[in-house]
Structures are given as structure tokens and as C-alpha cells.
Amino acid sequence: AQKVTQAQTEISVVEKEDVTLDCVYETRDTTYYLFWYKQPPSGELVFLIRRNSFDEQNEISGRYSWNFQKSTSSFNFTITASQVVDSAVYFCALRLNTDKLIFGTGTRLQVFP
Amino acid sequence: DADVTQTPRNRITKTGKRIMLECSQTKGHDRMYWYRQDPGLGLRLIYYSFDVKDINKGEISDGYSVSRQAQAKFSLSLESAIPNQTALYFCATSDSRDSPRHEQYFGPGTRLTVT
Numbered sequence: 001a002q003k004v005t006q007a008q009t010e011i012s013v014v015e016k017e018d019v020t021l022d023c024v025y026e027t028r029d030t031t032y033y034l035f036w037y038k039q040p041p042s043g044e045l046v047f048l049i050r051r052n053s054f055d056e057q058n059e060i061s062g063r064y065s066w067n068f069q070k071s072t073s074s075f076n077f078t079i080t081a082s083q084v085v086d087s088a089v090y091f092c093a094l095r096l097n098t099d100k101l102i103f104g105t106g107t108r109l110q111v112f113p
Numbered sequence: 114d115a116d117v118t119q120t121p122r123n124r125i126t127k128t129g130k131r132i133m134l135e136c137s138q139t140k141g142h143d144r145m146y147w148y149r150q151d152p153g154l155g156l157r158l159i160y161y162s163f164d165v166k167d168i169n170k171g172e173i174s175d176g177y178s179v180s181r182q183a184q185a186k187f188s189l190s191l192e193s194a195i196p197n198q199t200a201l202y203f204c205a206t207s208d209s210r211d212s213p214r215h216e217q218y219f220g221p222g223t224r225l226t227v228t
Contacts, residue, residue: 009153035216043201045219052214091155099144099163099207100171101217103155 002027004094006104013082014112021077021107023092029053033095034068034075039106040088048090051075082111116140117220119204125226126194134189134223136204143209145187146217147171147179150201159202162187163209194227201225 003026013019025034036048049059051068059066063080079086092104117138126132136145143164148156148171158171160179168181176198180188191198201224205217 004155033214037219043224044221045203047216047218050214050216099209100158100161101146101156101205103157105153105155 002029002094002096002102004092004102004104006090006092006107008107009105010108010110012110012112015083016081017111018078018080019082019109019111021079021090021092021109023075023077023104025073025075025092025094027094027096029096031097035093035095035101036066036075036077037091037093038088039091045091048077079109082109084111084113087111117204117206117218119202119220119223121223122221123224125228127228128195130194132191132194132225134191134202134204134225136187136189136220138185138204138206138218138220140206140208140218141184142206142218143184144207145181146205146207147177147187147189148203148205149173149198150203150222156203159189191225191227194225196227199225199227 005024032053034051038046056068065078067076089106089108091106094102120135146161147159150156157173159177162168162181165181178190201222203222204220207217
């Protein structure tokens with residue numbers, strides 16, 4: 001079965017704190033793709049990153065970083081020095097060669113000033 | 114202009130009414146999708162279309178139908194709306210030449226309320 005689990009329903013932090021959003025996935029496919037999307041209060045979905053199953057290099061983009069570990073089937077997302085504008089719901093998603101996109105249930109991040 | 118547009122953006126309708134949500138894209142993508150988002154459940158796939166003549170049911174297709182009028186247009190219909198279809202609906206597109214490596218591109222969403 002294919003599944004994405006985001007166990008953290010909601011996280012609250014104070015500005016400038018670092019925060020990590022967890023994502024654990026399940027699939028028996030050897031080729032797959034992982035994504036993170038951000039959904040701000042306005043409701044649209046904003047693409048953040050994609051990673052394929054053959055590339056375990058971590059990635060950093062400004063204050064955002066992603067840690068992909070196949071050994072633990074995890075693709076965690078860290079925001080360094082969080083800001084109020086980071087407040088949103090964040091979705092992790094798994095895409096297989098069938099082209100279906102399987103979403104986790106999302107983590108709501110609230111960053112307080 | 115946005116690459117993927119959805120109309121209407123907000124809609125309130127009554128139980129039993131027929132309603133159509135429309136999606137248009139200018140990205141030239143051949144694949145289109147409809148998802149619904151419910152609080153705490155993430156996004157779930159309703160229907161998807163790999164080209165004009167290829168339409169497939171997703172995870173939660175009961176109570177919905179779709180029409181792919183052209184490569185650029187994909188409509189979702191609720192034949193007889195019921196309150197538990199109250200949700201945020203997203204249309205998305207992708208290019209088969211890039212799939213599944215690249216992301217799906219999402220429209221801005223349609224917030225539907227069935228009273």
C-alpha cells in the first residue's frame with residue numbers, strides 16, 4: 001500500500017525558532033517522487049520541492065531545508081529561524097510511476113510574533 | 114494571467130442542486146486532475162484525465178462526474194449536491210512528458226458549500 005503520514009497535526013512556534021515537519025511514506029516501488037507543498041491562509045497550493053527516490057542528497061533553499069532518508073522512509077522539512085509568513089498548512093506528497101499523487105493529511109504551522 | 118484557473122472561486126448551493134466547477138489551463142498540459150480537500154484529510158483524488166478521451170475514477174468518485182471538453186478544459190459536476198460535499202476543490206495539471214518526475218500544477222481552488 002502507498003501512504004504518506006504526517007503525524008504532526010499542528011505545530012506552534014515563536015518567531016525565530018527552528019521547526020521540523022515530519023513526513024513518513026510507504027511504497028514498495030523503487031522509483032518514486034516526493035514533494036512538499038505549502039498552503040497559506042489564502043488557500044492556494046504552492047510547490048516547494050521535489051525529490052526522486054534515487055537522490056538522497058539533502059537540499060537547502062534559504063531558510064528551508066529537506067532531509068531525505070530512504071532507510072527510514074522519511075522526507076522531513078526544516079524551517080530555520082521561522083517567520084510569521086511561514087504560517088501555513090504544509091503537505092507532503094508521494095508520486096508513483098502511475099502518476100497518482102498521494103497526499104499526507106498536512107501539518108498546520110503557526111508562527112507567533 | 115494564471116496558468117490554471119478555476120471558476121467559480123466560491124459557491125454556496127442547496128442540497129439537491131446540480132453544480133459544475135470548471136477548470137481551464139494555458140500550460141498545454143495533457144493531464145488534468147480534480148481533488149477535494151477536507152480539514153484533516155489532505156487532498157484526495159476524485160477524477161483524472163490523461164487526455165481528452167481518457168478519463169479515470171480516483172479515490173472518491175462517487176457522487177461526481179467529469180467532462181474533458183478540450184485538452185485545456187476539465188469540468189467537475191455534482192449531479193445532486195449533498196452537504197458532505199462541502200469542501201475545497203482543486204484542479205491540477207501535469208505534462209505526460211514530465212510525469213511523474215515533475216510536480217502537478219494546481220489551480221487556486223473552489224470553495225463549495227452545500228447547505
